[in-house]
Amino acid sequence: MSTSFPTNGQSSQQTGSAFPRALSEFERATLLWLLPEHKPGYQHYRRCIETWKVIGRGRRGEGNFILAPVENPAGKTGAPDTSAPLAPVFAYGVIETSAGKISATLREVEEGQSQRDFQLEFEIVNLDSETIPETFEERRRWNFSEWSSGAQCPMCGQHVREITIQRVTGIALTLAICPSDKRLWIYDGSDGVVHLIPVTNFYNELMMHKRVRDPEIALDSQHLFRDLSSYSDSDLTAAFIGYNNLRKKVELGAIAQTTVSRRSFFSKFFSALPKSRQTGLKL
Ligand SMILES: [Zn+2]
Structure with missing residues:
Protein backbone atom coordinates (compact mmCIF):
# COMPACT_ATOMS: atom_id res chain seq x y z
CA MET A 1 0.00 0.00 0.00
CA SER A 2 1.47 3.29 -1.06
CA THR A 3 -0.55 5.54 1.18
CA SER A 4 -2.59 5.34 4.33
CA PHE A 5 -4.70 8.33 3.40
CA PRO A 6 -8.32 7.25 3.26
CA THR A 7 -9.32 7.64 -0.33
CA ASN A 8 -13.02 6.97 0.02
CA GLY A 9 -12.91 5.17 -3.30
CA GLN A 10 -11.40 8.07 -5.14
CA SER A 11 -8.12 9.89 -5.50
CA SER A 12 -6.94 12.02 -2.64
CA GLN A 13 -7.01 15.00 -4.97
CA GLN A 14 -10.76 14.75 -5.13
CA THR A 15 -11.16 14.45 -1.37
CA GLY A 16 -8.77 17.31 -0.70
CA SER A 17 -9.75 20.35 1.26
CA ALA A 18 -11.18 22.28 -1.67
CA PHE A 19 -14.86 22.82 -1.04
CA PRO A 20 -17.41 22.94 -2.44
CA ARG A 21 -16.73 19.85 -4.53
CA ALA A 22 -18.93 17.43 -6.43
CA LEU A 23 -19.58 13.98 -5.00
CA SER A 24 -17.21 11.34 -6.32
CA PHE A 144 -32.74 -1.00 5.21
CA SER A 145 -34.32 1.32 2.63
CA GLU A 146 -35.27 -1.51 0.27
CA TRP A 147 -37.17 -3.36 2.97
CA SER A 148 -40.95 -3.68 2.87
CA SER A 149 -43.54 -5.70 4.78
CA GLY A 150 -43.15 -9.44 4.53
CA ALA A 151 -39.44 -9.37 3.68
CA GLN A 152 -36.69 -10.94 5.74
CA CYS A 153 -34.15 -8.95 7.72
CA PRO A 154 -31.81 -7.29 5.21
CA MET A 155 -28.85 -7.71 7.57
CA CYS A 156 -29.08 -11.38 8.51
CA GLY A 157 -31.75 -12.76 6.18
CA GLN A 158 -33.78 -14.13 9.08
CA HIS A 159 -37.42 -13.78 9.92
CA VAL A 160 -38.37 -10.54 11.68
CA ARG A 161 -41.28 -9.86 14.00
CA GLU A 162 -43.74 -7.59 12.23
CA ILE A 163 -46.42 -5.50 13.87
CA THR A 164 -48.97 -3.88 11.58
CA ILE A 165 -50.17 -0.46 12.69
CA GLN A 166 -53.31 0.37 10.78
CA ARG A 167 -54.19 3.98 10.12
CA VAL A 168 -57.84 4.87 9.73
CA THR A 169 -56.99 5.91 6.18
CA GLY A 170 -56.24 2.26 5.48
CA ILE A 171 -52.53 2.86 4.84
CA ALA A 172 -50.57 0.75 7.26
CA LEU A 173 -47.22 1.06 8.92
CA THR A 174 -45.13 -1.97 9.77
CA LEU A 175 -42.92 -2.06 12.82
CA ALA A 176 -40.20 -4.67 12.31
CA ILE A 177 -37.87 -6.10 14.95
CA CYS A 178 -34.89 -8.37 14.30
CA PRO A 179 -33.83 -10.00 17.60
CA SER A 180 -30.60 -11.40 16.19
CA ASP A 181 -29.31 -8.03 14.97
CA LYS A 182 -30.99 -6.11 17.79
CA ARG A 183 -32.45 -3.62 15.36
CA LEU A 184 -35.89 -2.20 14.79
CA TRP A 185 -37.37 -0.07 12.08
CA ILE A 186 -40.71 1.21 10.83
CA TYR A 187 -41.89 0.90 7.26
CA ASP A 188 -44.40 3.48 6.10
CA GLY A 189 -46.76 2.11 3.47
CA SER A 190 -47.67 5.63 2.38
CA ASP A 191 -44.26 6.48 0.92
CA GLY A 192 -42.20 3.30 1.26
CA VAL A 193 -39.63 4.86 3.59
CA VAL A 194 -37.98 2.70 6.23
CA HIS A 195 -37.05 4.64 9.36
CA LEU A 196 -34.56 3.18 11.80
CA ILE A 197 -35.70 3.40 15.42
CA PRO A 198 -33.14 3.81 18.21
CA VAL A 199 -33.56 0.89 20.59
CA THR A 200 -33.07 2.80 23.84
CA ASN A 201 -35.68 5.46 23.15
CA PHE A 202 -38.20 2.91 21.97
CA TYR A 203 -37.56 0.70 24.97
CA ASN A 204 -38.07 3.66 27.34
CA GLU A 205 -41.52 4.11 25.85
CA LEU A 206 -42.26 0.41 26.18
CA MET A 207 -41.26 0.43 29.85
CA MET A 208 -43.44 3.51 30.47
CA HIS A 209 -46.36 1.83 28.79
CA LYS A 210 -45.87 -1.40 30.76
CA ARG A 211 -45.18 0.62 33.94
CA VAL A 212 -42.05 -1.36 34.61
CA ARG A 213 -39.99 0.38 37.28
CA ASP A 214 -37.55 -2.36 38.22
CA PRO A 215 -34.25 -0.80 37.03
CA GLU A 216 -32.80 -4.24 36.25
CA ILE A 217 -35.35 -4.52 33.49
CA ALA A 218 -36.33 -0.93 32.74
CA LEU A 219 -32.76 0.26 32.11
CA ASP A 220 -31.58 -2.71 30.07
CA SER A 221 -32.93 -2.39 26.55
CA GLN A 222 -31.52 -5.79 25.62
CA HIS A 223 -34.57 -7.26 27.33
CA LEU A 224 -36.58 -6.09 24.34
CA PHE A 225 -34.94 -8.73 22.16
CA ARG A 226 -34.52 -11.38 24.83
CA ASP A 227 -38.16 -11.16 25.92
CA LEU A 228 -39.66 -10.10 22.63
CA SER A 229 -42.35 -12.77 22.66
CA SER A 230 -43.65 -11.50 25.99
CA TYR A 231 -44.69 -8.17 24.47
CA SER A 232 -47.98 -8.04 22.60
CA ASP A 233 -48.46 -6.25 19.29
CA SER A 234 -50.53 -3.73 21.21
CA ASP A 235 -47.66 -3.05 23.67
CA LEU A 236 -45.18 -2.56 20.86
CA THR A 237 -47.60 -0.35 18.95
CA ALA A 238 -48.13 1.82 22.02
CA ALA A 239 -44.37 2.11 22.49
CA PHE A 240 -43.95 3.20 18.91
CA ILE A 241 -46.71 5.81 19.21
CA GLY A 242 -45.02 7.17 22.33
CA TYR A 243 -41.66 7.26 20.59
CA ASN A 244 -43.11 8.94 17.51
CA ASN A 245 -44.68 11.62 19.69
CA LEU A 246 -41.24 12.55 20.96
CA ARG A 247 -39.21 12.10 17.81
CA LYS A 248 -41.50 12.24 14.88
CA LYS A 249 -40.56 9.72 12.23
CA VAL A 250 -43.89 9.28 10.48
CA GLU A 251 -47.24 11.04 10.12
CA LEU A 252 -49.36 8.72 12.19
CA GLY A 253 -52.71 10.44 11.94
CA ALA A 254 -55.50 8.47 13.52
CA ILE A 255 -54.83 4.82 14.28
CA ALA A 256 -57.53 2.22 13.74
CA GLN A 257 -59.01 1.09 17.05
CA THR A 258 -58.42 -2.55 16.24
CA THR A 259 -54.67 -2.23 16.52
CA VAL A 260 -54.39 -0.13 19.66
CA SER A 261 -55.89 -0.88 23.03
CA ARG A 262 -57.46 1.83 25.15
CA ARG A 263 -54.51 1.69 27.45
CA SER A 264 -52.24 2.49 24.55
CA PHE A 265 -54.13 5.69 23.99
CA PHE A 266 -53.61 6.55 27.62
CA SER A 267 -49.91 5.91 27.16
CA LYS A 268 -49.86 8.15 24.12
CA PHE A 269 -51.10 11.15 26.10
CA PHE A 270 -49.04 10.32 29.14
CA SER A 271 -45.84 9.92 27.18
CA ALA A 272 -46.28 13.26 25.45
CA LEU A 273 -45.54 15.08 28.72
CA PRO A 274 -42.00 14.77 30.07
CA LYS A 275 -39.42 15.36 27.39
CA SER A 276 -36.54 15.37 29.82
CA ARG A 277 -36.42 11.60 29.97
CA GLN A 278 -35.15 11.34 26.42
CA THR A 279 -31.84 9.61 26.73
CA GLY A 280 -29.42 7.32 25.09
CA LEU A 281 -28.64 6.01 21.67
CA LYS A 282 -28.31 8.53 18.93
CA LEU A 283 -28.98 6.66 15.75
ZN1 LIG B 1 -31.41 -9.46 11.22
Whole structure:
Protein backbone atom coordinates (compact mmCIF):
# COMPACT_ATOMS: atom_id res chain seq x y z
CA MET A 1 0.00 0.00 0.00
CA SER A 2 1.47 3.29 -1.06
CA THR A 3 -0.55 5.54 1.18
CA SER A 4 -2.59 5.34 4.33
CA PHE A 5 -4.70 8.33 3.40
CA PRO A 6 -8.32 7.25 3.26
CA THR A 7 -9.32 7.64 -0.33
CA ASN A 8 -13.02 6.97 0.02
CA GLY A 9 -12.91 5.17 -3.30
CA GLN A 10 -11.40 8.07 -5.14
CA SER A 11 -8.12 9.89 -5.50
CA SER A 12 -6.94 12.02 -2.64
CA GLN A 13 -7.01 15.00 -4.97
CA GLN A 14 -10.76 14.75 -5.13
CA THR A 15 -11.16 14.45 -1.37
CA GLY A 16 -8.77 17.31 -0.70
CA SER A 17 -9.75 20.35 1.26
CA ALA A 18 -11.18 22.28 -1.67
CA PHE A 19 -14.86 22.82 -1.04
CA PRO A 20 -17.41 22.94 -2.44
CA ARG A 21 -16.73 19.85 -4.53
CA ALA A 22 -18.93 17.43 -6.43
CA LEU A 23 -19.58 13.98 -5.00
CA SER A 24 -17.21 11.34 -6.32
CA GLU A 25 -18.87 8.78 -8.57
CA PHE A 26 -18.56 6.16 -5.82
CA GLU A 27 -20.11 8.45 -3.20
CA ARG A 28 -22.92 9.43 -5.54
CA ALA A 29 -23.74 5.88 -6.59
CA THR A 30 -23.59 4.63 -2.99
CA LEU A 31 -25.86 7.36 -1.63
CA LEU A 32 -28.39 6.93 -4.44
CA TRP A 33 -28.41 3.20 -3.74
CA LEU A 34 -29.54 4.04 -0.18
CA LEU A 35 -32.51 5.89 -1.69
CA PRO A 36 -34.54 3.46 -3.83
CA GLU A 37 -35.97 5.13 -6.88
CA HIS A 38 -39.20 3.12 -6.83
CA LYS A 39 -40.20 4.45 -3.40
CA PRO A 40 -41.75 7.93 -3.50
CA GLY A 41 -40.51 8.88 -0.04
CA TYR A 42 -36.90 8.84 -1.20
CA GLN A 43 -37.32 11.19 -4.17
CA HIS A 44 -36.57 14.39 -2.28
CA TYR A 45 -33.32 13.00 -0.94
CA ARG A 46 -32.37 11.70 -4.39
CA ARG A 47 -32.75 15.19 -5.79
CA CYS A 48 -30.50 16.56 -3.03
CA ILE A 49 -27.82 13.98 -3.87
CA GLU A 50 -28.10 14.79 -7.56
CA THR A 51 -27.84 18.55 -7.19
CA TRP A 52 -26.06 19.47 -3.95
CA LYS A 53 -22.34 19.83 -3.41
CA VAL A 54 -20.00 18.71 -0.66
CA ILE A 55 -19.36 21.88 1.33
CA GLY A 56 -17.07 20.48 4.02
CA ARG A 57 -16.23 17.77 6.49
CA GLY A 58 -18.40 16.53 9.32
CA ARG A 59 -17.14 16.03 12.84
CA ARG A 60 -16.72 12.28 12.69
CA GLY A 61 -13.46 12.07 10.81
CA GLU A 62 -12.58 10.61 7.44
CA GLY A 63 -15.41 9.77 5.11
CA ASN A 64 -17.85 12.08 6.89
CA PHE A 65 -18.96 15.00 4.72
CA ILE A 66 -21.73 17.55 4.52
CA LEU A 67 -23.78 18.28 1.43
CA ALA A 68 -25.67 21.50 0.85
CA PRO A 69 -27.14 23.53 -1.96
CA VAL A 70 -24.26 25.77 -2.98
CA GLU A 71 -26.63 28.65 -3.45
CA ASN A 72 -28.94 28.24 -0.50
CA PRO A 73 -32.30 30.02 -0.20
CA ALA A 74 -30.72 32.85 1.79
CA GLY A 75 -28.53 33.58 -1.20
CA LYS A 76 -25.28 32.74 0.55
CA THR A 77 -22.88 29.89 0.06
CA GLY A 78 -23.50 27.47 2.87
CA ALA A 79 -20.81 26.59 5.36
CA PRO A 80 -20.98 23.34 7.32
CA ASP A 81 -22.62 23.76 10.69
CA THR A 82 -21.43 21.12 13.08
CA SER A 83 -22.66 22.82 16.24
CA ALA A 84 -26.10 21.24 16.25
CA PRO A 85 -26.60 17.68 17.52
CA LEU A 86 -25.99 15.01 14.92
CA ALA A 87 -29.15 14.51 12.86
CA PRO A 88 -30.86 11.10 13.10
CA VAL A 89 -29.96 8.44 10.54
CA PHE A 90 -32.23 8.46 7.51
CA ALA A 91 -30.72 5.56 5.56
CA TYR A 92 -28.06 2.96 6.23
CA GLY A 93 -26.48 0.13 4.29
CA VAL A 94 -23.35 -1.98 3.99
CA ILE A 95 -21.37 -3.12 0.95
CA GLU A 96 -19.34 -6.23 1.71
CA THR A 97 -16.20 -6.24 -0.40
CA SER A 98 -12.80 -7.87 -0.76
CA ALA A 99 -11.41 -4.76 0.95
CA GLY A 100 -13.75 -4.95 3.93
CA LYS A 101 -17.25 -3.92 4.88
CA ILE A 102 -18.05 -0.43 3.64
CA SER A 103 -20.85 1.22 5.56
CA ALA A 104 -22.88 4.10 4.19
CA THR A 105 -24.91 6.35 6.45
CA LEU A 106 -27.10 9.22 5.34
CA ARG A 107 -28.60 11.49 7.98
CA GLU A 108 -31.84 13.42 7.89
CA VAL A 109 -31.81 16.75 6.08
CA GLU A 110 -31.37 19.58 8.50
CA GLU A 111 -33.38 22.64 7.70
CA GLY A 112 -32.09 25.64 9.58
CA GLN A 113 -33.51 29.12 9.73
CA SER A 114 -30.52 31.26 8.86
CA GLN A 115 -27.90 31.30 6.14
CA ARG A 116 -26.78 27.74 6.79
CA ASP A 117 -30.33 26.59 6.03
CA PHE A 118 -30.07 23.13 4.58
CA GLN A 119 -27.47 20.47 5.02
CA LEU A 120 -27.25 16.75 4.64
CA GLU A 121 -24.55 14.72 6.31
CA PHE A 122 -23.23 11.39 5.11
CA GLU A 123 -20.52 8.98 6.11
CA ILE A 124 -18.98 6.31 3.90
CA VAL A 125 -16.29 4.35 5.70
CA ASN A 126 -14.56 1.02 5.63
CA LEU A 127 -15.46 -0.75 8.88
CA ASP A 128 -12.48 -3.08 8.53
CA SER A 129 -9.75 -0.71 7.42
CA GLU A 130 -8.65 2.91 7.37
CA THR A 131 -9.18 3.24 3.66
CA ILE A 132 -11.46 2.38 0.79
CA PRO A 133 -9.34 1.46 -2.21
CA GLU A 134 -10.33 2.63 -5.66
CA THR A 135 -10.96 -0.91 -6.83
CA PHE A 136 -12.33 -3.89 -4.96
CA GLU A 137 -14.51 -6.92 -5.50
CA GLU A 138 -18.05 -6.64 -4.24
CA ARG A 139 -19.56 -9.68 -2.51
CA ARG A 140 -22.91 -8.56 -1.17
CA ARG A 141 -24.75 -5.41 -0.31
CA TRP A 142 -27.77 -4.67 1.80
CA ASN A 143 -29.64 -1.69 3.17
CA PHE A 144 -32.74 -1.00 5.21
CA SER A 145 -34.32 1.32 2.63
CA GLU A 146 -35.27 -1.51 0.27
CA TRP A 147 -37.17 -3.36 2.97
CA SER A 148 -40.95 -3.68 2.87
CA SER A 149 -43.54 -5.70 4.78
CA GLY A 150 -43.15 -9.44 4.53
CA ALA A 151 -39.44 -9.37 3.68
CA GLN A 152 -36.69 -10.94 5.74
CA CYS A 153 -34.15 -8.95 7.72
CA PRO A 154 -31.81 -7.29 5.21
CA MET A 155 -28.85 -7.71 7.57
CA CYS A 156 -29.08 -11.38 8.51
CA GLY A 157 -31.75 -12.76 6.18
CA GLN A 158 -33.78 -14.13 9.08
CA HIS A 159 -37.42 -13.78 9.92
CA VAL A 160 -38.37 -10.54 11.68
CA ARG A 161 -41.28 -9.86 14.00
CA GLU A 162 -43.74 -7.59 12.23
CA ILE A 163 -46.42 -5.50 13.87
CA THR A 164 -48.97 -3.88 11.58
CA ILE A 165 -50.17 -0.46 12.69
CA GLN A 166 -53.31 0.37 10.78
CA ARG A 167 -54.19 3.98 10.12
CA VAL A 168 -57.84 4.87 9.73
CA THR A 169 -56.99 5.91 6.18
CA GLY A 170 -56.24 2.26 5.48
CA ILE A 171 -52.53 2.86 4.84
CA ALA A 172 -50.57 0.75 7.26
CA LEU A 173 -47.22 1.06 8.92
CA THR A 174 -45.13 -1.97 9.77
CA LEU A 175 -42.92 -2.06 12.82
CA ALA A 176 -40.20 -4.67 12.31
CA ILE A 177 -37.87 -6.10 14.95
CA CYS A 178 -34.89 -8.37 14.30
CA PRO A 179 -33.83 -10.00 17.60
CA SER A 180 -30.60 -11.40 16.19
CA ASP A 181 -29.31 -8.03 14.97
CA LYS A 182 -30.99 -6.11 17.79
CA ARG A 183 -32.45 -3.62 15.36
CA LEU A 184 -35.89 -2.20 14.79
CA TRP A 185 -37.37 -0.07 12.08
CA ILE A 186 -40.71 1.21 10.83
CA TYR A 187 -41.89 0.90 7.26
CA ASP A 188 -44.40 3.48 6.10
CA GLY A 189 -46.76 2.11 3.47
CA SER A 190 -47.67 5.63 2.38
CA ASP A 191 -44.26 6.48 0.92
CA GLY A 192 -42.20 3.30 1.26
CA VAL A 193 -39.63 4.86 3.59
CA VAL A 194 -37.98 2.70 6.23
CA HIS A 195 -37.05 4.64 9.36
CA LEU A 196 -34.56 3.18 11.80
CA ILE A 197 -35.70 3.40 15.42
CA PRO A 198 -33.14 3.81 18.21
CA VAL A 199 -33.56 0.89 20.59
CA THR A 200 -33.07 2.80 23.84
CA ASN A 201 -35.68 5.46 23.15
CA PHE A 202 -38.20 2.91 21.97
CA TYR A 203 -37.56 0.70 24.97
CA ASN A 204 -38.07 3.66 27.34
CA GLU A 205 -41.52 4.11 25.85
CA LEU A 206 -42.26 0.41 26.18
CA MET A 207 -41.26 0.43 29.85
CA MET A 208 -43.44 3.51 30.47
CA HIS A 209 -46.36 1.83 28.79
CA LYS A 210 -45.87 -1.40 30.76
CA ARG A 211 -45.18 0.62 33.94
CA VAL A 212 -42.05 -1.36 34.61
CA ARG A 213 -39.99 0.38 37.28
CA ASP A 214 -37.55 -2.36 38.22
CA PRO A 215 -34.25 -0.80 37.03
CA GLU A 216 -32.80 -4.24 36.25
CA ILE A 217 -35.35 -4.52 33.49
CA ALA A 218 -36.33 -0.93 32.74
CA LEU A 219 -32.76 0.26 32.11
CA ASP A 220 -31.58 -2.71 30.07
CA SER A 221 -32.93 -2.39 26.55
CA GLN A 222 -31.52 -5.79 25.62
CA HIS A 223 -34.57 -7.26 27.33
CA LEU A 224 -36.58 -6.09 24.34
CA PHE A 225 -34.94 -8.73 22.16
CA ARG A 226 -34.52 -11.38 24.83
CA ASP A 227 -38.16 -11.16 25.92
CA LEU A 228 -39.66 -10.10 22.63
CA SER A 229 -42.35 -12.77 22.66
CA SER A 230 -43.65 -11.50 25.99
CA TYR A 231 -44.69 -8.17 24.47
CA SER A 232 -47.98 -8.04 22.60
CA ASP A 233 -48.46 -6.25 19.29
CA SER A 234 -50.53 -3.73 21.21
CA ASP A 235 -47.66 -3.05 23.67
CA LEU A 236 -45.18 -2.56 20.86
CA THR A 237 -47.60 -0.35 18.95
CA ALA A 238 -48.13 1.82 22.02
CA ALA A 239 -44.37 2.11 22.49
CA PHE A 240 -43.95 3.20 18.91
CA ILE A 241 -46.71 5.81 19.21
CA GLY A 242 -45.02 7.17 22.33
CA TYR A 243 -41.66 7.26 20.59
CA ASN A 244 -43.11 8.94 17.51
CA ASN A 245 -44.68 11.62 19.69
CA LEU A 246 -41.24 12.55 20.96
CA ARG A 247 -39.21 12.10 17.81
CA LYS A 248 -41.50 12.24 14.88
CA LYS A 249 -40.56 9.72 12.23
CA VAL A 250 -43.89 9.28 10.48
CA GLU A 251 -47.24 11.04 10.12
CA LEU A 252 -49.36 8.72 12.19
CA GLY A 253 -52.71 10.44 11.94
CA ALA A 254 -55.50 8.47 13.52
CA ILE A 255 -54.83 4.82 14.28
CA ALA A 256 -57.53 2.22 13.74
CA GLN A 257 -59.01 1.09 17.05
CA THR A 258 -58.42 -2.55 16.24
CA THR A 259 -54.67 -2.23 16.52
CA VAL A 260 -54.39 -0.13 19.66
CA SER A 261 -55.89 -0.88 23.03
CA ARG A 262 -57.46 1.83 25.15
CA ARG A 263 -54.51 1.69 27.45
CA SER A 264 -52.24 2.49 24.55
CA PHE A 265 -54.13 5.69 23.99
CA PHE A 266 -53.61 6.55 27.62
CA SER A 267 -49.91 5.91 27.16
CA LYS A 268 -49.86 8.15 24.12
CA PHE A 269 -51.10 11.15 26.10
CA PHE A 270 -49.04 10.32 29.14
CA SER A 271 -45.84 9.92 27.18
CA ALA A 272 -46.28 13.26 25.45
CA LEU A 273 -45.54 15.08 28.72
CA PRO A 274 -42.00 14.77 30.07
CA LYS A 275 -39.42 15.36 27.39
CA SER A 276 -36.54 15.37 29.82
CA ARG A 277 -36.42 11.60 29.97
CA GLN A 278 -35.15 11.34 26.42
CA THR A 279 -31.84 9.61 26.73
CA GLY A 280 -29.42 7.32 25.09
CA LEU A 281 -28.64 6.01 21.67
CA LYS A 282 -28.31 8.53 18.93
CA LEU A 283 -28.98 6.66 15.75
ZN1 LIG B 1 -31.41 -9.46 11.22
